[in-house]
Amino acid sequence: MKDTARIRTALALAVRANLPVLLWGAPGTGKTSSVLALGRELDLPVEVVVGSVREPGDFSGLPVVHEGGTRFAPPRWAERLAAAGEGLLFLDELTTAPPAVQAAMLRVLLERTVGDLVLPAGVRIVAAANPPGLAADGWELSAPLANRLVHLDREVSAADVAAGFAHGFPDSGAADAVAPSAEGVAAARAAVGAFLRVRPELVLAVPEDPGRAGRGWPSPRSWEAAAVALAAGRANPGAPESEAAVAALVVGAVGEAAGFEALSWLRTLDLPAPEDLLADPGLALPDRADRLHALLGALVAHVAADGGAPAWERAWEVVARVSRTVPDVAATAARDLASRRPAGAAPPAALLELAPVLRAAGLMPGEAA
Structure with a gap:
């Protein structure tokens, strides 16, 4: 149960901290249903956008002549989220999205902009993907897209599935989680910055292998995500498997080698408050x-x-x-x-x-x- 609780808590912390997160898992492991359940738990509308059936214009906007100029009209799903003021944008089947569609998603993930529409701050972004070898006409994630996401591997055990069928699947805990404060994020950034002074070669390390580049790897952007994850964990110390969930988020942001080294260094700080x-x-x-x-x-x-x-x-x-x-x-x-x-x-x-x-x-x- 610990591994399941770890990923469930990691997802809850990421959503509360407004970190774009990507759930990896084989087909049929309940990635979509878990995100829909998360929306119900938080009483938020969920807009499901499936990458395999979308065109680049569904993210960059469709050019429309307007008052003598051109505007880029957002799709209806973006308008609904903007009207609600909050919600979950669920980008499903990312590895079935061709490179042109992945490129169009970049601005949505980084600037939260769809066409000429800026999504409200209350909109959280969660994505899901099957490993490319298990996806229909699968593509590796592009390095720029992968680096904008925190990667979590969804694990499934027979005991968890059996218990869920018998008694219902537990909530993620997101309803009880709180967002990290600005002070908490600043303190976590200072700690991460201190680590990078010791290991400057880890500030940016783009993998040469496309498969590794399609997961978490170190960059200033992903270290920022790691700092926010640390702050989220410190803001929710009582969450189930909180320490393990934070470790999953940090590793999911910057990769295993850099993430585990940073976590080990941070554990030995022992600084006065x-x-x-x-x-x-x-x-x-x-x-x-x-x-x-x-x-x-x-x-x-x-x-x-x-x-x-x-x-x-x-x-x-x-x-x-x-x-x-x-x-x-x-x-x-x-x-x-x-x-x-x-x-x-x-x-x-x-x-x-x-x-x-x-x-x-x-x-x-x-x-x-």
């Missing part, structure tokens, strides 16, 4: 630069979410401590913190100690970055 650090700026700090990057990034995110002058002023004490041993790390945090100065905040005394760091960061009057 930003609020504890602000309450006692003398708390012990990590001695490694990568951990300090993650700590100060989370601190700046917390201060930005707090929005108050006291938190902003106390944060400078922590930055000043870091500047004594790792000035480069402090300079990065100083730049971010200075840009978030709240109204009425007085320059703290710690700024005198930070003058060399601020000068290096281009934050002193008359200094260039």
Whole structure:
């Protein structure tokens, strides 16, 4: 049951966090029915768009002469979602969509735009696909399309199916899940950014093999998705199999090798909470630069979410401590913190100690970055 719960929770977290997610599985494993059930669970309309029976114009819009110019009219499914203001756009059978249709889907996934219509923020995108070898006239996913999705493998066990037939299939838990906060996403981005400072070669690694390029792989876009997934997990720690679900989302975004390495690094951070650090700026700090990057990034995110002058002023004490041993790390945090100065905040005394760091960061009057 654990594997099933893991993917079910991962789907719920992705939908709440507005991450476009792709369910992979063999034909007949219930991918479509699970998405339709998710819509019922969340009381959202579901628009099913099957890739094999669509043309590029169903995503890029049909050119129509209008008032002496040309507009690109969206299809009816997009108009219905726009009118509802929220819903699930279910892109089914992605691997049966020919390359021209896959290319037209790119703008929908990245910009949430269909023709001249922008889909509301309340519309979530879920897709499903059979492995190309099991799809009718199957195509590999193009690398650009694959990199816009978080990939989840839907697993089916005899015990789960038997229990579902006997007692009904359980809900995904999406109704109880909450979206990550802006502060939570910013803190997760800081942690991921700190990892990428240690492993810069993983920022972008496009697979040469078409099959691997059609799944998750590292890019700035997919690392952003991984950070949002981390934030979603932290916002829902009580969800069933939450830690395993987050791992599935991170690996589904950036691939197994990069994903597991990042998760292993993140588990060993053991950093003080930003609020504890602000309450006692003398708390012990990590001695490694990568951990300090993650700590100060989370601190700046917390201060930005707090929005108050006291938190902003106390944060400078922590930055000043870091500047004594790792000035480069402090300079990065100083730049971010200075840009978030709240109204009425007085320059703290710690700024005198930070003058060399601020000068290096281009934050002193008359200094260039």
